[in-house]
Amino acid sequence: MEPLTDHTGRVLPLRRSDVDTDQIIPSRFCRRLTKTGYADGLFARWREADDFVLNDPARAGGSVLVAGPNFATGSSREHAVWALRDWGIAAVLAPSFGDIFRRNALKNGLLAVQLPDAVVSGLLDAADRDPGFLVTVDLVACEVRWDGGRQAFEVDPRARRLLLDGQDDIAVTLADGDRIAAYERGRPHWLPVFGAARAG
Amino acid sequence: MSEPRTLVEKIWDAHRIPSGSDGPDLLYVDAHLVHEATSAQAFDGLRLAGRKVRRPDLTLAVEDHNVPTDSLSITDPISVEQVARLRGNCAEHGIELFPHGDARQGIVHVVGPELGAIQPGMTVVCGDSHTSTHGAFGALAFGVGTSDVEHVLATQTLPMPRPRTMAVEFTGTLPPDVTAKDLMLALLAEIGANGARGHVLEYRGAAIRGLSMESRMTLCNLSIEAGARAGMVAPDEVTFEYLATRPRRPAGTDWDEALAHWSTLHTDPGAVFDRTVTLEVGALSPVVTWGTNPGQAVPLSQAVPDPARFTDAAERAAARRALEYMALEPGTRMRDIEVDTVFLGSCTNGRIEDLRAAAAVLRGRVLAPSVRMLVVPGSMQVRDQAEREGLHEVFRAAGAEWRLSGCSMCLGMNADRLSGPRRCASTSNRNYEGRQGDTARTHLVSPAVAAATAVAGRLAAPADLS
Numbered sequence: 001m002e003p004l005t006d007h008t009g010r011v012l013p014l015r016r017s018d019v020d021t022d023q024i025i026p027s028r029f030c031r032r033l034t035k036t037g038y039a040d041g042l043f044a045r046w047r048e049a050d051d052f053v054l055n056d057p058a059r060a061g062g063s064v065l066v067a068g069p070n071f072a073t074g075s076s077r078e079h080a081v082w083a084l085r086d087w088g089i090a091a092v093l094a095p096s097f098g099d100i101f102r103r104n105a106l107k108n109g110l111l112a113v114q115l116p117d118a119v120v121s122g123l124l125d126a127a128d129r130d131p132g133f134l135v136t137v138d139l140v141a142c143e144v145r146w147d148g149g150r151q152a153f154e155v156d157p158r159a160r161r162l163l164l165d166g167q168d169d170i171a172v173t174l175a176d177g178d179r180i181a182a183y184e185r186g187r188p189h190w191l192p193v194f195g196a197a198r199a200g
Numbered sequence: 201m202s203e204p205r206t207l208v209e210k211i212w213d214a215h216r217i218p219s220g221s222d223g224p225d226l227l228y229v230d231a232h233l234v235h236e237a238t239s240a241q242a243f244d245g246l247r248l249a250g251r252k253v254r255r256p257d258l259t260l261a262v263e264d265h266n267v268p269t270d271s272l273s274i275t276d277p278i279s280v281e282q283v284a285r286l287r288g289n290c291a292e293h294g295i296e297l298f299p300h301g302d303a304r305q306g307i308v309h310v311v312g313p314e315l316g317a318i319q320p321g322m323t324v325v326c327g328d329s330h331t332s333t334h335g336a337f338g339a340l341a342f343g344v345g346t347s348d349v350e351h352v353l354a355t356q357t358l359p360m361p362r363p364r365t366m367a368v369e370f371t372g373t374l375p376p377d378v379t380a381k382d383l384m385l386a387l388l389a390e391i392g393a394n395g396a397r398g399h400v401l402e403y404r405g406a407a408i409r410g411l412s413m414e415s416r417m418t419l420c421n422l423s424i425e426a427g428a429r430a431g432m433v434a435p436d437e438v439t440f441e442y443l444a445t446r447p448r449r450p451a452g453t454d455w456d457e458a459l460a461h462w463s464t465l466h467t468d469p470g471a472v473f474d475r476t477v478t479l480e481v482g483a484l485s486p487v488v489t490w491g492t493n494p495g496q497a498v499p500l501s502q503a504v505p506d507p508a509r510f511t512d513a514a515e516r517a518a519a520r521r522a523l524e525y526m527a528l529e530p531g532t533r534m535r536d537i538e539v540d541t542v543f544l545g546s547c548t549n550g551r552i553e554d555l556r557a558a559a560a561v562l563r564g565r566v567l568a569p570s571v572r573m574l575v576v577p578g579s580m581q582v583r584d585q586a587e588r589e590g591l592h593e594v595f596r597a598a599g600a601e602w603r604l605s606g607c608s609m610c611l612g613m614n615a616d617r618l619s620g621p622r623r624c625a626s627t628s629n630r631n632y633e634g635r636q637g638d639t640a641r642t643h644l645v646s647p648a649v650a651a652a653t654a655v656a657g658r659l660a661a662p663a664d665l666s
């Protein structure tokens with residue numbers, strides 16, 4: 001992956017809580033075998049309403065989604081991340097996230113950043129007033145900045161380092177291959193195995 | 201070493217591999233369950249990087265999400281392609297697969313346990329959020345996305361920070377008409393659909409000890425609906441007895457060795473949880489959902505709540521939206537809500553005990569004329585067992601459809617989808633907007649309530665029938 005340090009973009013305000021991943025991408029769009037090509041499924045049901053934020057011409061090209069608490073709860077489908085990314089969204093800011101989504105997002109370079117409730121409310125209000133409202137998400141400084149304000153955030157240190165360096169997650173783990181092998185030698189022999197190993 | 205530890209800490213410590221870099225520990229994965237809907241891209245990633253599956257012998261694949269439950273032949277072209285890809289990947293990497301049509305096929309979270317392949321103290325991962333089900337065995341089991349599926353295929357580990365712990369203490373005695381499903385819906389209503397975010401739950405209390413393994417699986421399955429990473433029940437005699445007759449349990453002296461280890465897997469007296477919640481269960485009654493997340497639930501005896509009475513602004517807005525989607529008015533008695541569809545199945549409530557509970561209600565009765573009921577066993581083994589007990593005849597005589605196994609109408613990914621604004625009483629786990637069909641409305645219920653509802657044509661408990 002290309003190194004990722006920061007992103008600046010216009011805010012898409014989504015004033016809803018508990019947005020589940022079935023809303024972000026309904027299951028009927030999750031049947032493909034690729035990691036790309038999911039933009040058409042993004043919020044597919046909600047986009048049928050003309051007044052949905054993604055349909056607002058004044059906000060076309062917005063790339064920082066700001067949402068209510070417990071964003072992307074529910075299903076583990078990584079398609080939710082792929083759909084947001086394919087649509088052109090580079091960061092999601094919310095007071096809290098579904099755990100699995102947050103992990104999936106960072107693995108794909110989608111900056112899922114948790115901010116205090118009051119900060120999110122302020123960003124939503126500012127974006128409501130001004131469709132051109134810009135926000136910068138800075139992964140180096142671990143802060144979100146906007147005209148007249150800034151807020152520090154915490155992010156998983158490993159995920160951050162991988163993104164900043166553009167490193168491959170699996171390659172980093174495989175560097176510990178000897179340690180994994182040593183662990184495997186100490187596992188109880190009666191633990192279950194599958195397939196051909198059973199007979200052998 | 202004598203520091204008291206919680207169950208999850210014991211399992212965590214036993215699977216922790218300190219990383220050589222300054223990153224978080226690696227967690228070793230004892231069993232990796234794979235299905236057709238979230239694995240193709242992971243296998244592609246391996247191929248692109250020229251990597252192999254590190255431990256095919258710790259990996260088991262099934263076809264469940266996108267298979268038909270009305271036919272042994274798959275005709276939908278996308279399903280055909282998904283399944284073909286999984287079969288190709290399993291053949292290439294030497295992974296055991298239970299394909300559609302196999303006598304051992306079924307929903308991944310039903311199949312693993314019934315094999316006896318999920319045992320106390322194990323770590324279990326699958327590209328599906330309801331992997332929390334396996335915590336019923338005192339295993340640490342959680343769902344992951346496709347990138348993590350690829351990571352586990354390649355390394356058999358996941359880099360993870362140690363999770364926070366939360367004790368869920370159920371006090372009092374569970375009334376006889378209250379099931380594990382009701383217990384969890386009551387908990388979700390109490391703490392909310394994000395009330396346990398970031399935590400691994402341990403369900404505790406005498407009420408839990410009295411639950412069968414099937415019920416404990418229902419309980420742990422729904423942990424994710426509270427936002428939890430995982431949910432667990434410490435193993436006991438009930439667990440050991442369930443495992444003792446399973447084909448893939450440790451055998452002979454291995455059994456004794458395993459049992460000695462399993463018997464140490466409990467939270468030590470004095471161990472500290474990061475959080476504790478307590479729920480008194482003695483006064484509970486059957487619970488059903490009224491809204492569009494599983495925490496929007498009330499006892500069946502009550503009415504649709506008035507959003508204006510929610511004090512939290514976000515909850516109030518969510519309740520308004522939910523009632524609009526569900527086409528419900530505040531104050532409507534839950535028992536007056538008519539349904540046209542009943543779904544009995546899923547990794548939440550598709551086990552033999554669930555089918556027995558529903559059949560006991562349906563025996564000698566017929567469905568309301570306006571109701572269609574699908575009965576989808578959680579696995580072909582469950583289906584077989586049910587047929588040996590004659591349950592399929594009860595379902596058929598009542599007018600229900602007796603189907604093959606799969607995820608079916610739980611998630612609306614396969615052909616079992618509702619079209620139009622149907623209203624469904626469902627034993628599944630999610631009542632999200634559009635989950636069972638683009639405009640479908642879902643009420644989550646227990647198997648017994650599902651069966652009674654099918655007869656009454658409106659939300660009902662078995663006691664309402666007679």
